Amino acid sequence: MFYATFRSMAEVDVQYPVTVVYCGICGYPPEYCEFGSADTYAKCKVWIVENAPEVLPGLKKEDVAQDAKLATQEKVQMLPGGKVKKTELPSVIISHVARTKRKWVTIVTGISGFGIDPNQACKIFRNKFACGASVSRDKKDEIVIQGDVKDEIFQVMMGAYKDKIKPADVFYLQEDGSKVCAAS
Numbered sequence: 001m002f003y004a005t006f007r008s009m010a011e012v013d014v015q016y017p018v019t020v021v022y023c024g025i026c027g028y029p030p031e032y033c034e035f036g037s038a039d040t041y042a043k044c045k046v047w048i049v050e051n052a053p054e055v056l057p058g059l060k061k062e063d064v065a066q067d068a069k070l071a072t073q074e075k076v077q078m079l080p081g082g083k084v085k086k087t088e089l090p091s092v093i094i095s096h097v098a099r100t101k102r103k104w105v106t107i108v109t110g111i112s113g114f115g116i117d118p119n120q121a122c123k124i125f126r127n128k129f130a131c132g133a134s135v136s137r138d139k140k141d142e143i144v145i146q147g148d149v150k151d152e153i154f155q156v157m158m159g160a161y162k163d164k165i166k167p168a169d170v171f172y173l174q175e176d177g178s179k180v181c182a183a184s
């Protein structure tokens with residue numbers, strides 16, 4: 001099966017040092033930094049570039065420095081402007097992230113905004129994809145699926161939750177941070 005192949009290839013291709021390194025910002029191993037908050041991750045990336053560049057090859061120091069600066073700025077701007085409140089409609093965001101060169105995870109966020117229990121959704125995903133799926137430790141509305149199922153998961157969700165989620169409510173997160181409606 002595809003996912004089985006996927007995983008065993010990743011195991012053969014391990015090039016990381018066996019010693020476990022922990023991020024100096026969030027305290028998790030650097031491969032897990034991305035599952036922290038976006039603001040923290042922006043700062044983690046600065047640490048990663050300097051201390052564990054092999055985790056995110058291709059990251060440039062000046063780019064991550066800019067992200068970290070923006071993450072800090074946003075906070076500062078929001079403190080005095082407490083009245084400015086973003087009213088966002090619920091949406092489901094699908095993204096996928098490379099853990100290593102060949103091992104991908106697919107991340108689904110926002111499903112509880114539609115009255116769906118993420119734990120129950122995990123069970124459905126586990127059965128449909130025959131792979132691991134769990135709710136993030138620190139984010140109760142984030143489901144992490146072990147495998148690149150980005151292309152299949154939209155159909156699975158529409159099958160399982162067609163009464164609750166409309167196709168127009170589901171988005172793919174692009175690499176540049178923009179969102180594309182999954183139904184388009």
Ligand SMILES: [Zn+2]
Binds near residue numbers: 025026027030041044
């Ligand atoms: Zn970190």
